[in-house]
Amino acid sequence: MNELLIGCNGRGVQDSNFEHPVSLDEPSIEEQFRLVKDAQFFNFFDRMPLPNQMDxxxxxxxxxxxxxxxxxxxxxxxxxxxxxKQNFALSNEIGATTHNMMVYSHDQQGHKISNQQVIDYYLFAYDEGMKQGVEPSFELHVNMWSEDPRRITPVAQAVKARGIPFNFTLDYSHVIFKIGNQQELAVSGILDDVQQRKIVLDPFEPDNLVDEWIEQDIIRWLQIRSVAPNGPRNIWAPHDPFETKALLPKRPSFKVQAGDPGRGILYPFTQPEPGEWHSEWFAHLVEPCKEVVRKVLKNHKDNPNSRLRYITTEMITLPDYGLNAKFSLIGQNAEIAKFTRNTWQNLH
Structure with a gap:
């Protein structure tokens, strides 16, 4: 893949600024397409159309x-x-070939789903998706089965043992922001293992999780969001149970109360102007995110078995992310895409 296919997540398409901070009110679909195209660094738009939006x-x-x-x-x-099934059909109709699935860690009764249930659901999704020529890809994500990242390797190995490729969407921001944050590590259930170095989260250290997943050749889709280890929570997005209820996951793993700030799952990729961001900014805190990109791209260049197909930038609007920031959200996404392209070119 000499030309990287880089897309922009639809929730990251706002030309926000001081007068118009990042908002939950989105631009029109046409404006979103225009902003992504004008950014010049993207090959495609990453968004699930609703049934009434197909035309x-x-x-x-x-x-x-x-x-x-x-x-x-x-x-x-x-x-x-x-x-x-409907989403696979819609994806096929719009021309998409990969459907990212964020699968909740609990079922409707509130029971935590087992690894076997995740495996069975992946196989079901794979069968249904391939009927439409659209492959599923299971994401590393908070509030989902994979919030405990120790579950990914055994699930992937079990699927592959059935002769089915396991497609993994690597969004390592959901791990990096937990580094050094005992509360977040406890939410994932990995605090003890991290402290005892049974698992390594830092992509700069030997035997880290990114290297483990690269070795397995499961990364189908790389999602890139800038975060900081133990980064600041989004104090500009205090939780309002009435306004934000529809935006919260069905079964959040991180319990919040009215007035609590959003989780810290976003950190500016480039230095904001004064007043554009609620906290101090330090360039070195972005380096773990950059290192993940370097590792995945180097493997893609050197490994003929690399299964990487798509890359998307993921600076988005929601309260745990960039809500009410005053920098340009599409601008931050474009900077990530620019860095990614430059990194790829420098490998050749």
Whole structure:
């Protein structure tokens, strides 16, 4: 893949600024396509169209010569089978070939799903997706089965043992922001293992999780969000249970109360101007995120078995991320895409 295919997540498409901070009110679909195209560093737009948006999406794809290669949705095992089938069909119709699945860690009854249930659900999704020519990819993500990252390798190995490729969406921001944060490590259930060095989160250290997953050749999709180890929580997005209820996951692993700040799952990639961000900014805190990109791209260059297919930038609007920041969200995404392209070119 001499040309990297880099897309921008639809929730990251706002030309926000001091007068118009990052908002939950999104620009029109056409404005989103235009902003991604004008950013110049993207090959495609990453967004799941709703059923009533199909004609609009198709017209925008043609107008801006900007395809939709990837889509995403959240799923609860046992209750969302029909939505899953519909989303694969919609993905196929819009031209996407990979559907990212964020699978909740608990079922409708509130029971934690087992590794075997995750495996079975992946196999079900794979069968349904391939009927439409769209492959599933299971994401590393907070509030999902993979918030405990120790579960990923055994699930992947079990799927591969069935002769089925395990497609993994690596968004390592969901691990990096927990480094050095005992509360977040405890939410993942990995505090003791981290302290005893049974698992290594820092991508700069030997035997880290990124290297483990690269070795398995499971990374199908790299999502890049800038975060900082033990980074600041989003104090500009205090939790309002009435306004933000619809934006919270069905079964959040991190319990919040009214007035609590958002989780710290976003940190500016480039230095904000004074007043654009609620906390101090230090360039070195972005380095773990950059190192993950370097590792994945180097493996992609050197390893003929690399299964990496798509890359997306993930600086998004939600309260745990960039809500109410005053920098340009699309600008931050474009800077990540620019860095990624430059990193790739420097490997050749």
């Amino acid at each position: 609009l999406f198709k017209s925008m794809i043609e107008k801006y010569d900007l395809p939709v290669h990837t889509t995403s949705w959240l799923y609860e095992v046992g209750t969302d089978d029909e939505r899953l």
